[in-house]
Amino acid sequence: xxxxxxxxxxxxxxxxxxxxxxxxxxxxxxxxxxxxxxxxxxxxxxxxxxxxxxxxxxxxxxxxxxxxxxxxxxxxxxxxxxxxxxxxxxxxxxxxxxxxxxxxxxxxxxxxxx
Amino acid sequence: xxxxxxxxxxxxxxxxxxxxxxxxxxxxxxxxxxxxxxxxxxxxxxxxxxxxxxxxxxxxxxxxxxxxxxxxxxxxxxxxxxxxxxxxxxxxxxxxxxxxxxxxxxxxxx
Numbered sequence: 001x002x003x004x005x006x007x008x009x010x011x012x013x014x015x016x017x018x019x020x021x022x023x024x025x026x027x028x029x030x031x032x033x034x035x036x037x038x039x040x041x042x043x044x045x046x047x048x049x050x051x052x053x054x055x056x057x058x059x060x061x062x063x064x065x066x067x068x069x070x071x072x073x074x075x076x077x078x079x080x081x082x083x084x085x086x087x088x089x090x091x092x093x094x095x096x097x098x099x100x101x102x103x104x105x106x107x108x109x110x111x112x113x114x
Numbered sequence: 115x116x117x118x119x120x121x122x123x124x125x126x127x128x129x130x131x132x133x134x135x136x137x138x139x140x141x142x143x144x145x146x147x148x149x150x151x152x153x154x155x156x157x158x159x160x161x162x163x164x165x166x167x168x169x170x171x172x173x174x175x176x177x178x179x180x181x182x183x184x185x186x187x188x189x190x191x192x193x194x195x196x197x198x199x200x201x202x203x204x205x206x207x208x209x210x211x212x213x214x215x216x217x218x219x220x221x222x223x224x
Contacts (some may be wrong), residue, residue: 033212042216043157043201056211091156100145100205102159103212 002026006092012112019041021109023063023092029104030097031035034077038088049071049075050097061105082113118215125221126192134218136202144205147212148176148187151199160187160200164220167216172208189220197222 001034005024013019025032032047047057052069058068063084069075089110093103117139126132138146145164149157163169163178163185175188189196199217206213 016158043214045211048211100164101161102147102162105158107156111118 003090004094004104004108005042006090006106007110009107010110010112012114014114015083016081017113018078019086019111019113021077021084021111023075023077023106025075025092025094026104027073028096029094031095031103032069032075033093033095033103034075035091035093035105036088037091043091046077058114084113087111087113107109116204116213118202118204118213120200120202121213121219122218123215123221125223126221128190128192129195129223130192131188131190132192132220134189134200134202134220135217136185136187138183138185138202138204138206138215140183140204142206142207143180146176146185147203147205148174148185148215149201149203151200151201151217158202192222194222194224196220198224 002067007022031050034042034046035041040101046059048055048070065079067077089108091105093105095101095103119137147162148160150160151157153200161176163176167177168175168177173190178185199219202215203212
């Protein structure tokens with residue numbers, strides 16, 4: 001079975017540019033999560049969706065960040081405009097909708113903002 | 115609020131046993147997860163505890179004491195490939211939402 005698929009794997013762009021990260025969850029999973037991981041702050045939850053609806057976006061750092069899930073098989077995380085401090089590894093994860101189900105992570109997008 | 119505490123780094127010898135501790139504080143509790151993350155890779159699920167006691171899975175075991183806000187991950191017969199970061203994650207509130215600790219970087223030496 002295919003796991004969570006993220007693209008691109010690496011992104012290098014200049015400050016001020018728009019960045020779009022993409023995620024395809026595991027088929028049948030009801031929950032989708034976006035995380036950011038840095039050495040300083042570890043793995044932080046940015047936002048998560050249940051059945052395509054955003055449930056909690058309290059982790060989104062500021063208005064420059066937005067996320068959408070137009071259907072059950074696709075989600076995007078957008079940063080506009082990007083800043084050097086946004087450099088991190090961004091992970092997407094999905095899980096089944098019942099309690100206590102483990103989250104399955106994609107391989108991540110390593111983002112560098114110059 | 116929620117707070118998770120893990121040691122930053124640990125070192126152990128191949129073939130030995132190592133215990134990685136995790137203490138937490140939370141107003142609600144729905145379970146505690148352990149994940150393994152190799153350098154440059156994604157976290158992968160290892161274990162889940164929601165009731166007190168020990169859960170065993172091959173060379174890995176995880177223990178939980180809810181009254182003490184304490185968990186540990188026990189790795190037996192250590193192998194070089196076990197060198198990784200081990201993340202403790204708390205399911206403390208809304209369904210399926212996890213709060214991760216900063217992780218314990220384990221180095222297994224020959």
